[in-house]
Amino acid sequence: MNTLRRIDKISASAPYLLHVTWRDGRDDVVDMTGVVNGLEIFASLRDPALFATVKVVDWGSGIEWQNGLDYSSDSLAHLAEEQRDMAGPELREWQEEMGLSIQETADLFGVAPSTVKEYRKAGRLPIAWQIACRAMRKDRETFLAHYRPRLAGRPRKLPAG
16 A cells, blocks of 8 residues: 655655655645754755755655755655644654553653643644654554553552561
């Protein structure tokens, strides 16, 4: 099954924003600041005039700048997804998907259950929570490395000794 997202239109704005229209009609604004400043190969794109030369190539499977640097639509879609804000409803969906109670979520993040309850109503989750939830969704082993299920009832008394 081909899941490659195809780009219909692309344009740039300062400082390192790309306005993407996907062939499925969805629009995203992708901040390329991390790519431009974090990967030496993209350092030339720090020049705003060069960054603005971006165009769609290969029937929408990527983008390219005037100097020949390119970036795949798959990687661009990944950045867009990672940069999309998560809010309370998405946290609730994530908890259901992972099979977590409020208490287990609190334990996982090292916070009080009341914090989880507030975040479940929030308009935007803290960025660290967004990153962590996406990472645990994508890599189940990351989740399992930190998950400790809550057992019903009172903790057992340890024998004296």
